[in-house]
Amino acid sequence: MLAVATLASRVAGFVRILVLAAALGLGTRLLDTYNIANTLPNAVYELVVGGTMASIVIPLLTRAALNESDGGVLYAQKLLSLIVYVLSLVTIVAIVAAPLLIDLYAPAFTPEQRHLAIVFSRYFLPQILFYGVAATASAILNSRGHFGAQAWAPLCNSVIVIAVGLTYAAVGGSTTTTLGTGHLLLLSLGTTAGVLAQMSLVVVSLRRNGFPVRLRLDPRGIAIRRIGKLGLWVLLSVVTTQILVAAATRAASWSGQGGITAFQYANAIYHVPFAVIAISVMTAMLPRLSQYAARGEHQRVVTGLSRAVRTALVVMAPIAAAFVLLGPQIATVLFSHGNSSAETVRVLGLVLAAYGLTLVPFTSYSILQRGLYALQDTRAAALVSAAVAGVGVAGCALAGWLLAPGDIVIGIPLAYAAAYTVGLNLTVLVLRRRLRYIDGKRLARTHVRVAAATLTAAVFAGLAVGGLGPAMDTSPWVEALVTGAVAVLAGAAGYLVAGRILRLAELRHLLNMALPRVRTW
Template sequence: MTDQPSSARTGRTMVIATLVSRITGFVRTLALVAALGLGTRLLDAYTAANVLPNSIYELVMGGAAASVLVPLLVRVTADDGVDEDLFTQRLLSLVFYGLSAVVIVTISAAPLIVDLTVPGFGSAQRALVVDFTRIFLPQILFYGLSATLAAILNVRGRFATPMWAPVANNVVVTATAAMFLLVGGTGHLETLPQGQMLLLSIGTSAGVGAQMVVLAVVTRRAGLPLRLRADPRGIAVRRIMAMAGWTLVSVTAAQVVLIVVNRLVSQAGPGAVGVFSNAYTLFQLPYAVIAVTVITGMLPRMSRAASRRDLSQVTADLSHGLRLAGVVLVPVAAALVLLGPHLAVLLFAHGNASPAAAHLTGVVLAAYGPALVPFAGYQIMLRAYYALGDTRTPALISVVVSAALLVLSLVAARLVPGRDMVVALAACTALAYALGFVIVAQLLRRRIGRIDGHRLLSSYGRMSVATVLAAGLGLAVGVGLGGSFAVVCAATAVGASLYVLIARLLRVSEFTILTAGLRVPRI
């Protein structure tokens, strides 16, 4: 019981750090849209190129970082016979050498990678994407080192610092977009000078590098000397590869879907890539603030419980995480569905952005809305398998979900051609992750005996009732006022207030737990 205040403070700090990180990330998105122009071929080229380092990183390491590093480091910390610092240095060295090689190979293959991912671009746009990509690809190394350093800090009890680090990235990229405007940059691809292209590309990669530097400095202050080791022996490379092997299968399946979807979007018309990407960024914002915070704090606890074979505690942590995430994400999902077009117009219809592209972004966001809760629940439950040291089962589930999304996307592209295709593709995401949520829940229940299903259904049922009642009246008030700004502000204020009131009346205990954890203690 003595660690509850500390846990509450840690959770509060994590939420604040994640919120600041995502807000600054959103400001970065707005700055780029204002500078490059939503609906322009320049923003499409920049977005297509900037996605590639993330995709390649996820393919070669991202899945392993999520599923292997924290459980592995937790076990090393508990083993008195292992030199923890030496093990960690060798692990970091392996990541550095391996991803450096990946960067060299992918830079050489940049034109082939671009042709594979965005075949719908013309020759001038393709050439610009290749130029951007070659300067963006070192981000692969920065992402890998950042993920490893974050895992090290999490195992050492430093949960909040990795969540603050992306602020450095966001500030650098936002400043880059501002400088682009100051030097006279516009959204016209045809008139982009070489100097402005270098400003955008170098500034973007420097942002990811700044994030890595922040984590490296904090890791050193946490007591770990950062040294490259030439010999990776002693870190159980074969075991790591075995654990990551199945994760690689799932990540590969996901990247295949991403490539296919990007190819489809690139052929949906000018500006479609930027529209689809920015809608997805908005959709991910509440998931990142709430669900990722829950996952980050939950995974080390579940890993320790699993190492003790305490399945009841694994169940308790899982149920707690799902309910805490749901109490916020259920009403937010409703807000995305009801307010998506108004929100996007309010945020994006400025500067070089096209109002029609901003509205389409909102429609895509509304189509993404129903995916928010099943997507978050699916991701949280997968972490229970990772805590148990099982990467095979979640990998196979992920392959099924990816296959479903791939089939749905291909069918949607054939049935809904043109710019409306991006709306249909977003709706396919909701269907695929709803399927994934059901599958992982059933299989996990068989694995650990129970997932506290009755309590989860009861809690989510009351959250849904509170959301429906609050959303209906909130939207009615907002629409009555007219104008996107008035609609968003009024509907959000009225809806949120009613949700809080109704949730308390319905005794949604998770809401009380959440507010108690966020309350600043009196001194």
């Protein structure tokens, strides 16, 4: 059910991207400017509390719910209060520092772009507080075994922004960086209203589930020092991650007009399967892993991590192959319309193809990092993240040095792939040292079988597309649509056939869950 909710939210988020691309113009300076400004609230939020929320807060809430007489209610209220007070101050500081943030992420902006980005960002930065409240309320719900509202909440956000984009196009909004006051307010206030609605939905759900939402004037008594001690390492992890994001964004800005949008939109597409599968798995998994770790049941921690990695792998591997083989076709089908630049669409497709090499290592790395967080080994997680960021930043710098300006953005996902492969291997070594056993034989066996099944799927897809031949003498958009559809259907058939022959148990379990009334194996 988490995957269904996440899929619906991600589909809506993707429709939002398409609407904004059509309304503001894919490859225009306006869309680059809007995207950079709208990135800042997420970046600042992640830097301040986002990493802590994912890695520390849920385990602490879970332990409080288990150990305190009131089920951890007072602890959760004080934690929510602390988040509100800290993020309110951070939001004010970020609004004042908006020019510095824009210069950090987009040094190649023209003066006109820079000015508009600063104006946009000052409307967008209050989202920091809204994201923080929503995330804390979601963490409280998760620690109590409720996962639905927070999975559906982004859908509400996307619907509002879609309406904003359609309205902007309907009233004849400009695709240049010279905006009238009405158009500026529509884009800026409408975008922030989406995040406010997302927060409101989660808070209302928290109240309906019986939690008394109340701010405490004195948030002390929740082991702030302990949170701070654990959080220092998480802060290092988040800082290094944000350094990598900033380096990648800066590199994309040097790719010229449309470079930032190509990078961010390809990144958004690549994150859809990760969010639907991996984040759904991790969201449901972390509270349980935290309980196992708190009880010292390390064997159950290992079992949970192994199952999560193998489950995600059987879905992610064929999707990664589809990105590699069909990246240009996917970009053409999705973005080759409206005010889109043909060159930006082409580059976006190549970036998406390169991202296919990143999907599997990034997914496995992210899941195994949750094991370190459940064990509250934030120090090891931070050091591994620092190594990932180091490799990624070096890769982005190398792309900027070796590649032509227009191709720099294509090198960014390759740098990411190298970075997360290093991070995955380092995390495996750390977990093996902590747990003494990581189910290595089963993991290796599943990886080999999935690789063979994926290769078979690629062969099926290639043969099917090759059989189309001259029948594809039509428009580029129709050709891309038909080619992609045929390749996906043939590849899926090949993957299922190979999975059955290879007795891929994880695939069988997924199919039996998805189709419980059909004999799938």
